[in-house]
Amino acid sequence: MTVTFRRPGFVCTDHFLEVPLDHGDPDGGTIEVYAREVVAPGREHDDLPWLLFLQGGPGHKATRPGDAAAWLGRALRDYRVLLLDQRGTGRSTPANRRTLPADPAEAARRLRHFRADSIVRDAELLRRALAGDRPWSVLGQSFGGFCAVTYLSLAPEGLREAFITGGLPSLTAGADEVYRAAYPRVRAAVERYYARYPGDRELVRRVVGHLDGRDVRLPGGERLTGRRFRTLGHDLGSSAHFDDLHHLLEEAFEGEELSDTFLHGVDAAVGYARHPLYALLHEPSYCQGTASNWAAQRVLEEFPEFEEPAMLFGEMIYPWFFDEDPALRPLKECAEMLARDEEWPPLYDPGVLAANTVPVAAAVYHDDMYVDREHSLETAAAVRGLRRWITNEYAHNGLTADSYVLDRLIDMVRGEV
Structure with missing residues (x-):
């Protein structure tokens, strides 16, 4: 019809x-x-x-x-x-x-x-x-x-x-090569962001430290960790959303606590309920006859600068997403199997x-x-x-x-x- x-x-x-x-x-x-x-x-x-x-x-x-x-x-x-x-x-x-x-x-x-x-x-x-x-x-x-x-x-x-x-x-790069090329581009985008908003570097550090030192809950009830907050760097590749993080940070704290406005805004930005396939198939979308084996997580170890709390993450999917996001948690075993799959056909x-x-x-x-x-x-x-x-x-x-x-x-x- x-x-x-x-x-x-x-x-x-x-x-x-x-x-x-x-x-x-x-x-x-x-x-x-x-x-x-x-x-x-x-x-x-x-x-x-x-x-x-x-x-x-x-x-x-x-x-x-x-x-x-x-x-x-x-x-x-x-x-x-x-x-x-x-x-x-x-x-x-x-x-x-x-x-x-x-x-x-x-x-x-x-x-x-x-x-x-x-x-x-x-x-x-x-x-x-x-x-x-x-x-x-x-x-x-x-x-x-x-x-x-x-x-x-x-x-x-x-x-x-x-x-x-x-x-x-x-046509030929696997997930490892894709992320090995991606991390430097993310780092450059993060530095462009802090060049525009120099005061936000310390504010991001403060937010990450606050989240890692306390049990802070999002409106849906799950805990917000510092590493999940850092995934907001994902939007720095878009001119339409480049400034969104700054607008969130402007209202981050009310005294010593994170504001409801901030937490609601972060909740809307970090969840995968609207697009779970992105998390499940992002790395497999690069695979042709090889397994991804959580490439973004493994390759991250080659870039120690991302240990700095103010260094945001980009378009990467990490296995811990399936522990921290309620929309993904039931799919954790499935995601592990997809990550280990070596029989993806050519694209x-x-x-x-x-x-x-x-x-x-x-x-x-x-x-x-x-x-x-x-x-x-x-x-x-x-x-x-x-x-x-x-x-x-x-x-x-x-x-x-x-x-x-x-x-x-x-x-x-x-x-x-």
């Missing part, structure tokens, strides 16, 4: 499609994926090309119309946009502590089918259902860009063109990418905290015909911050830049 509704600036239609849980075993059970079609008012019946949007993550639902997404208005000038809730997220069949099998081994087996390769195969079934034999365009942001490169590897015949922002993955095909004929344009953010610039440039050189735009004008969220990012990529694919 499809449902269409209107809101200012958008005409939206809901689409649901039943797909195999395991595309290699079509008779082995199904799940449902959800996607929202968006078109500009007055163009509902135009024969517009489709643009599939693949959200960053893993484990995040797609942008909603009306969110702070500068690119969407630009896209609607030329395309009929499809916002896909990647399997396990949003209105697609959810994958979380309530819905995954209670048996950790069975839950882990199920989650093997929630990476980029399965997402691409879901997209191909959606394409055939909505566009028939016509190829469509894809826009991949961050992890969505990883998915776009998988799409170019597994099903290039389904693509008319590809746009990638902050999401060119290494990219270097031979297919070297012979690529799909027009591709990619924005590589020079100072991206989340995706390594050198890894991205190596991949850009390995994809035949890919046109790259290297810029330091934007942080990782450039696509949502400024419509010019998508505008320029479209012009690049069309040969106008």
Whole structure:
């Protein structure tokens, strides 16, 4: 059943499609994926090309119309946009502590089918259902860009063109190499933060010391530790959220105690209840024939500067998350099994990418905290015909911050830049 509704600036239609849980075993059970079609008012019946949007993550639902997404208005000038809730997220069949099998081994087996390769195969079934034999365009942001490169590897015949922002993955680097490159970028972002707010370094030390010396509880009842508070450095890679920590710290203390305002703000920022798949599949999303074995935790030992309480963490997932976050605690054994799994299949095909004929344009953010610039440039050189735009004008969220990012990529694919 499809449902269409209107809101200012958008005409939206809901689409649901039943797909195999395991595309290699079509008779082995199904799940449902959800996607929202968006078109500009007055163009509902135009024969517009489709643009599939693949959200960053893993484990995040797609942008909603009306969110702070500068690119969407630009896209609607030329395309009929499809916002896909990647399997396990949003209105697609959810994958979380309530819905995954209670048996950790069975839950882990199920989650093997929630990476980029399965997402691409879901997209191909959606394409055939909505566009028939016509190829469509894809826009991949961050992890969505990883998915776009998988799409170019597994099903290039389904693509008319590809746009990638902050999401060119290494074709060969494992999780260890990814985090070995990531920690210095996080350190640089933290130092940029303290250069803007020099008084916050000592304030962060004070908060961490307070948390580690007392039993401080978040509104949900679980204890807030200093190390969990330090994960707020995750947002320093986004221009939209770079200042959020400072605004929290401004109201951190009431006398000698942490304020309710501060604790509520931290609670909203450090929990994984809304995106547990991010914690479960972040490291496995880099694995091809190897186990992650909690790479971020192991590689951290090579960077002793992170022992300093004021040094914040970035986009890393640590095994202790599954002890301290109530939404993740029931999934701890499952996460351990995923971390030890050595049989992850390939996500990219270097031979297919070297012979690529799909027009591709990619924005590589020079100072991206989340995706390594050198890894991205190596991949850009390995994809035949890919046109790259290297810029330091934007942080990782450039696509949502400024419509010019998508505008320029479209012009690049069309040969106008």
